[in-house]
Amino acid sequence: GAVVSQHPSRVICKSGTSVKIECRSLDFQATTMFWYRQFPKKSLMLMATSNEGSKATYEQGVEKDKFLINHASLTLSTLTVTSAHPEDSSFYICSAPKAGGYTGELFFGEGSRLTVL
Amino acid sequence: AQRVTQPEKLLSVFKGAPVELKCNYSYSGSPELFWYVQYSRQRLQLLLRHISRESIKGFTADLNKGETSFHLKKPFAQEEDSAMYYCALMTTGNQFYFGTGTSLTVIP
Numbered sequence: 001g002a003v004v005s006q007h008p009s010r011v012i013c014k015s016g017t018s019v020k021i022e023c024r025s026l027d028f029q030a031t032t033m034f035w036y037r038q039f040p041k042k043s044l045m046l047m048a049t050s051n052e053g054s055k056a057t058y059e060q061g062v063e064k065d066k067f068l069i070n071h072a073s074l075t076l077s078t079l080t081v082t083s084a085h086p087e088d089s090s091f092y093i094c095s096a097p098k099a100g101g102y103t104g105e106l107f108f109g110e111g112s113r114l115t116v117l
Numbered sequence: 118a119q120r121v122t123q124p125e126k127l128l129s130v131f132k133g134a135p136v137e138l139k140c141n142y143s144y145s146g147s148p149e150l151f152w153y154v155q156y157s158r159q160r161l162q163l164l165l166r167h168i169s170r171e172s173i174k175g176f177t178a179d180l181n182k183g184e185t186s187f188h189l190k191k192p193f194a195q196e197e198d199s200a201m202y203y204c205a206l207m208t209t210g211n212q213f214y215f216g217t218g219t220s221l222t223v224i225p
Contacts, residue, residue: 034213043217104149104207108161
Protein backbone atom coordinates (compact mmCIF):
# COMPACT_ATOMS: atom_id res chain seq x y z
CA GLY A 1 0.00 0.00 0.00
CA ALA A 2 0.86 3.65 0.09
CA VAL A 3 0.60 5.63 3.30
CA VAL A 4 0.58 9.36 3.77
CA SER A 5 0.84 10.67 7.29
CA GLN A 6 0.18 14.16 8.62
CA HIS A 7 1.34 15.72 11.83
CA PRO A 8 -0.08 17.12 13.96
CA SER A 9 -3.57 15.76 13.60
CA ARG A 10 -4.90 18.57 15.74
CA VAL A 11 -3.40 21.89 16.73
CA ILE A 12 -4.66 24.91 18.58
CA CYS A 13 -2.77 28.16 18.46
CA LYS A 14 -3.14 31.79 19.36
CA SER A 15 -3.90 34.40 16.78
CA GLY A 16 -0.74 35.83 15.28
CA THR A 17 1.40 32.75 15.71
CA SER A 18 2.64 30.43 12.98
CA VAL A 19 1.82 26.76 12.69
CA LYS A 20 3.62 24.09 10.71
CA ILE A 21 1.89 20.98 9.40
CA GLU A 22 3.93 18.10 8.05
CA CYS A 23 2.93 15.65 5.37
CA ARG A 24 5.00 12.54 4.90
CA SER A 25 4.81 9.71 2.42
CA LEU A 26 5.86 6.74 4.53
CA ASP A 27 6.48 4.00 2.02
CA PHE A 28 6.84 5.71 -1.32
CA GLN A 29 8.43 8.72 -2.89
CA ALA A 30 6.27 11.67 -3.73
CA THR A 31 7.68 14.30 -6.05
CA THR A 32 4.33 16.05 -5.89
CA MET A 33 2.02 16.64 -2.96
CA PHE A 34 -1.27 18.46 -2.94
CA TRP A 35 -2.55 20.57 -0.07
CA TYR A 36 -6.27 20.90 0.39
CA ARG A 37 -8.41 22.85 2.77
CA GLN A 38 -11.78 21.50 3.78
CA PHE A 39 -14.47 23.81 5.07
CA PRO A 40 -17.37 22.45 7.13
CA LYS A 41 -19.81 20.56 4.93
CA LYS A 42 -17.96 21.71 1.87
CA SER A 43 -15.56 20.23 -0.53
CA LEU A 44 -11.84 19.95 -0.64
CA MET A 45 -10.39 23.15 -1.94
CA LEU A 46 -7.04 22.73 -3.66
CA MET A 47 -4.68 25.28 -2.15
CA ALA A 48 -1.40 24.45 -3.78
CA THR A 49 0.70 21.85 -5.47
CA SER A 50 3.98 21.15 -3.74
CA ASN A 51 6.87 20.09 -5.93
CA GLU A 52 10.03 18.53 -4.55
CA GLY A 53 13.00 20.78 -5.09
CA SER A 54 11.09 23.68 -6.58
CA LYS A 55 8.54 26.29 -5.67
CA ALA A 56 4.98 25.35 -4.96
CA THR A 57 2.22 26.24 -7.38
CA TYR A 58 -0.61 28.09 -5.69
CA GLU A 59 -4.22 28.21 -6.75
CA GLN A 60 -5.82 31.52 -7.51
CA GLY A 61 -6.85 33.32 -4.38
CA VAL A 62 -4.47 31.48 -2.04
CA GLU A 63 -1.93 33.78 -0.40
CA LYS A 64 1.59 32.49 -0.93
CA ASP A 65 2.99 34.48 1.96
CA LYS A 66 0.27 33.24 4.24
CA PHE A 67 0.53 29.58 3.43
CA LEU A 68 4.18 28.70 3.02
CA ILE A 69 4.86 25.37 1.42
CA ASN A 70 8.17 23.59 1.39
CA HIS A 71 8.88 20.25 -0.23
CA ALA A 72 12.39 19.55 0.95
CA SER A 73 12.60 15.86 0.20
CA LEU A 74 10.83 13.13 -1.72
CA THR A 75 8.91 12.13 1.38
CA LEU A 76 8.16 15.38 3.16
CA SER A 77 6.17 18.49 2.43
CA THR A 78 5.30 21.11 5.02
CA LEU A 79 2.59 23.74 5.14
CA THR A 80 3.20 26.68 7.43
CA VAL A 81 0.29 28.94 8.23
CA THR A 82 1.93 32.23 9.10
CA SER A 83 0.43 34.80 11.43
CA ALA A 84 -2.63 32.64 11.83
CA HIS A 85 -6.02 34.21 12.37
CA PRO A 86 -9.33 32.63 13.41
CA GLU A 87 -10.50 32.55 9.80
CA ASP A 88 -7.61 30.20 9.06
CA SER A 89 -9.20 27.61 11.32
CA SER A 90 -9.93 24.65 9.12
CA PHE A 91 -9.14 21.08 8.25
CA TYR A 92 -6.03 20.78 6.10
CA ILE A 93 -5.42 17.63 4.13
CA CYS A 94 -2.46 16.60 2.05
CA SER A 95 -2.32 13.96 -0.61
CA ALA A 96 0.22 12.53 -2.98
CA PRO A 97 0.39 10.32 -6.01
CA LYS A 98 3.18 7.79 -6.23
CA ALA A 99 6.11 9.14 -8.21
CA GLY A 100 6.76 7.45 -11.50
CA GLY A 101 4.15 5.54 -13.44
CA TYR A 102 1.47 8.06 -12.66
CA THR A 103 -1.80 6.19 -12.23
CA GLY A 104 -3.83 9.13 -11.11
CA GLU A 105 -4.52 7.67 -7.68
CA LEU A 106 -4.06 10.00 -4.76
CA PHE A 107 -3.16 8.81 -1.28
CA PHE A 108 -4.50 11.02 1.45
CA GLY A 109 -3.24 11.95 4.85
CA GLU A 110 -5.56 11.81 7.81
CA GLY A 111 -5.84 15.56 7.92
CA SER A 112 -4.83 18.23 10.41
CA ARG A 113 -7.40 20.31 12.21
CA LEU A 114 -6.20 23.81 12.97
CA THR A 115 -8.02 25.98 15.47
CA VAL A 116 -6.86 29.55 15.86
CA LEU A 117 -8.04 31.27 19.00
CA ALA B 118 -11.34 27.02 -15.46
CA GLN B 119 -12.06 23.54 -14.27
CA ARG B 120 -15.07 22.78 -12.13
CA VAL B 121 -16.65 19.71 -10.65
CA THR B 122 -20.29 19.81 -9.61
CA GLN B 123 -22.13 17.35 -7.45
CA PRO B 124 -25.68 18.65 -7.17
CA GLU B 125 -26.78 16.43 -4.30
CA LYS B 126 -25.30 17.06 -0.87
CA LEU B 127 -27.38 14.34 0.73
CA LEU B 128 -28.82 11.19 -0.77
CA SER B 129 -30.76 8.48 1.01
CA VAL B 130 -31.84 5.19 -0.52
CA PHE B 131 -33.19 1.94 0.87
CA LYS B 132 -31.05 -1.15 0.95
CA GLY B 133 -31.38 -3.04 -2.30
CA ALA B 134 -32.51 -0.01 -4.25
CA PRO B 135 -30.49 1.43 -7.13
CA VAL B 136 -28.38 4.46 -6.43
CA GLU B 137 -26.94 7.14 -8.68
CA LEU B 138 -24.66 9.91 -7.53
CA LYS B 139 -24.41 12.69 -10.04
CA CYS B 140 -21.27 14.45 -11.15
CA ASN B 141 -20.80 17.02 -13.87
CA TYR B 142 -17.58 18.67 -14.85
CA SER B 143 -16.30 21.60 -16.79
CA TYR B 144 -12.82 21.54 -18.26
CA SER B 145 -11.39 22.76 -21.51
CA GLY B 146 -8.80 20.01 -21.80
CA SER B 147 -9.06 16.25 -21.79
CA PRO B 148 -10.04 15.25 -18.27
CA GLU B 149 -9.56 12.15 -16.25
CA LEU B 150 -12.37 11.54 -13.83
CA PHE B 151 -12.36 9.69 -10.53
CA TRP B 152 -14.64 8.83 -7.68
CA TYR B 153 -13.21 8.95 -4.19
CA VAL B 154 -14.98 7.69 -1.09
CA GLN B 155 -14.64 8.49 2.58
CA TYR B 156 -16.13 6.05 5.03
CA SER B 157 -16.83 7.10 8.58
CA ARG B 158 -13.62 7.91 10.48
CA GLN B 159 -11.45 6.90 7.56
CA ARG B 160 -9.43 8.92 5.12
CA LEU B 161 -10.34 9.53 1.52
CA GLN B 162 -9.57 6.68 -0.82
CA LEU B 163 -9.94 5.97 -4.47
CA LEU B 164 -13.08 4.13 -5.49
CA LEU B 165 -12.72 4.04 -9.24
CA ARG B 166 -11.33 5.88 -12.22
CA HIS B 167 -12.96 6.29 -15.60
CA ILE B 168 -9.92 5.25 -17.56
CA SER B 169 -10.00 1.77 -16.03
CA ARG B 170 -13.64 1.19 -16.89
CA GLU B 171 -13.84 -1.03 -13.84
CA SER B 172 -16.52 -2.01 -11.37
CA ILE B 173 -15.52 -1.65 -7.75
CA LYS B 174 -17.78 -2.85 -4.94
CA GLY B 175 -20.57 -3.01 -7.50
CA PHE B 176 -20.16 0.63 -8.49
CA THR B 177 -19.64 1.76 -12.05
CA ALA B 178 -19.27 5.14 -13.66
CA ASP B 179 -19.28 6.08 -17.30
CA LEU B 180 -17.70 9.20 -18.67
CA ASN B 181 -20.13 10.99 -20.97
CA LYS B 182 -18.18 13.69 -22.74
CA GLY B 183 -21.26 14.98 -24.54
CA GLU B 184 -23.03 15.65 -21.26
CA THR B 185 -19.78 16.27 -19.37
CA SER B 186 -20.95 13.85 -16.73
CA PHE B 187 -19.47 11.04 -14.71
CA HIS B 188 -22.31 9.68 -12.64
CA LEU B 189 -21.68 6.89 -10.15
CA LYS B 190 -24.15 4.02 -10.15
CA LYS B 191 -24.87 0.86 -8.27
CA PRO B 192 -27.88 -1.35 -8.98
CA PHE B 193 -28.41 -2.59 -5.42
CA ALA B 194 -27.25 -0.40 -2.57
CA GLN B 195 -25.85 -1.99 0.57
CA GLU B 196 -25.64 -0.56 4.08
CA GLU B 197 -21.85 -0.55 3.90
CA ASP B 198 -22.06 1.84 0.97
CA SER B 199 -23.05 4.64 3.33
CA ALA B 200 -20.24 7.16 3.03
CA MET B 201 -19.20 10.48 1.58
CA TYR B 202 -18.51 10.34 -2.15
CA TYR B 203 -16.40 12.85 -4.03
CA CYS B 204 -16.11 13.18 -7.76
CA ALA B 205 -12.69 14.39 -8.86
CA LEU B 206 -11.16 15.69 -12.04
CA MET B 207 -7.51 15.46 -12.91
CA THR B 208 -6.23 18.03 -15.35
CA THR B 209 -3.58 17.50 -17.99
CA GLY B 210 -1.24 19.16 -15.50
CA ASN B 211 -1.98 16.34 -13.04
CA GLN B 212 -3.81 18.54 -10.56
CA PHE B 213 -6.90 17.27 -8.84
CA TYR B 214 -10.10 19.18 -8.27
CA PHE B 215 -12.92 17.81 -6.19
CA GLY B 216 -16.66 18.31 -6.14
CA THR B 217 -18.52 19.26 -3.00
CA GLY B 218 -19.29 15.67 -2.17
CA THR B 219 -22.47 13.67 -1.70
CA SER B 220 -23.29 12.01 1.57
CA LEU B 221 -24.96 8.70 0.83
CA THR B 222 -27.05 6.98 3.45
CA VAL B 223 -28.38 3.51 2.79
CA ILE B 224 -31.41 2.79 4.96
CA PRO B 225 -31.72 -0.80 6.15
